[in-house]
Amino acid sequence: MQPLIDNARTFGQRPEEFAKLAEGQSPQVLFITCSDSRVVPALITGARPGQLFELRTAGNIVPPYASGNPTSEAATIEYAVEVLGVQDVVVCGHSHCGAVGALVRGDDLAAVPAVRDWLAHAADEPAPSDTADPTVAGAVQNHVLAQLLRLRSYPCVERRLTDGRLRVHGWYYEVHTGAVLEHSTDTDQFEAL
Numbered sequence: 239m240q241p242l243i244d245n246a247r248t249f250g251q252r253p254e255e256f257a258k259l260a261e262g263q264s265p266q267v268l269f270i271t272c273s274d275s276r277v278v279p280a281l282i283t284g285a286r287p288g289q290l291f292e293l294r295t296a297g298n299i300v301p302p303y304a305s306g307n308p309t310s311e312a313a314t315i316e317y318a319v320e321v322l323g324v325q326d327v328v329v330c331g332h333s334h335c336g337a338v339g340a341l342v343r344g345d346d347l348a349a350v351p352a353v354r355d356w357l358a359h360a361a362d363e364p365a366p367s368d369t370a371d372p373t374v375a376g377a378v379q380n381h382v383l384a385q386l387l388r389l390r391s392y393p394c395v396e397r398r399l400t401d402g403r404l405r406v407h408g409w410y411y412e413v414h415t416g417a418v419l420e421h422s423t424d425t426d427q428f429e430a431l
Contacts, residue, residue, distance in 0.1 A: 256287070259287055259288055263288050264323075265288060265290055265318075265322060265324060266289065266324060266326060267285075267289070267324055267325070268292075268293065268314075268322075268326070268328070269290045269291070269292050269327075270294075270295070270298055270300060270315075270329045270330065270385070270389070271292070271294055271330040272297055272330075272335060273294040273296055274335065274336070276332070276334075277332050277411060279330070282411060291318045293314045295311060296353065296357070297335060297336075297337025297338055297381070298329060298330060298331050298332075298385060299311075299356065299357070299360055300315070300389045301388075302388065302391075303388075303393070305393075312392065315392055315394070315395065319392075319394045319395055319398055324404070325404060326405045326407060327404065328409050329386050329389060329406070329407070329409070330382070330408075330409040330410070330411055331379065331382040331410050331411070332410070332411040332412070333374070333378065333412045333414060334374070335378050337353075338360075338374050338377050338378045338381050339372075339374045339377075340357065341357055341381075360384070373412070375412075379421070385408075386406055386408050389406060390406065407420055408420065408421035417430065418431050
């Protein structure tokens with residue numbers, strides 16, 4: 239913890255770098271990814287403060303849209319699309335994902351009921367894959383596609399997609415190599431960016 243504290247102490251000693259951020263934000267991208275500590279959107283994309291609007295959830299799950307029962311995730315998506323006017327949304331899954339791995343393996347999550355209940359929002363269960371494969375690559379990629387479908391069902395996203403003001407992207411990040419793949423609708427495969 240001490241190195242993090244030391245950095246936080248010196249971080250604000252460069253006010254000239256941050257003064258412009260006080261004027262507001264206008265990110266171009268909503269980046270939806272897992273809360274896994276190994277997935278760092280700004281590091282992966284090289285984004286600077288103000289360039290990405292981030293939504294991090296366990297397993298990069300986009301929960302069902304329900305106007306009568308708003309969620310933090312739905313509010314974040316709606317704000318990014320309607321208020322900030324992001325032009326792109328990335329749903330980024332990653333290798334070695336504990337959430338997707340638990341779903342694929344059918345882990346007993348009784349000891350973590352909040353996690354169990356959250357993972358029930360995963361849309362379709364990820365397609366079976368080799369449970370001995372720690373990357374669960376195929377299952378994670380299918381999971382990303384399921385979350386993209388869920389995202390498209392949000393009214394604000396659907397409207398912006400229809401009128402051409404929004405694009406959605408499915409990414410897969412390999413924790414063990416640093417490679418990033420994007421789903422191609424032409425080939426229906428995840429391919430190198």
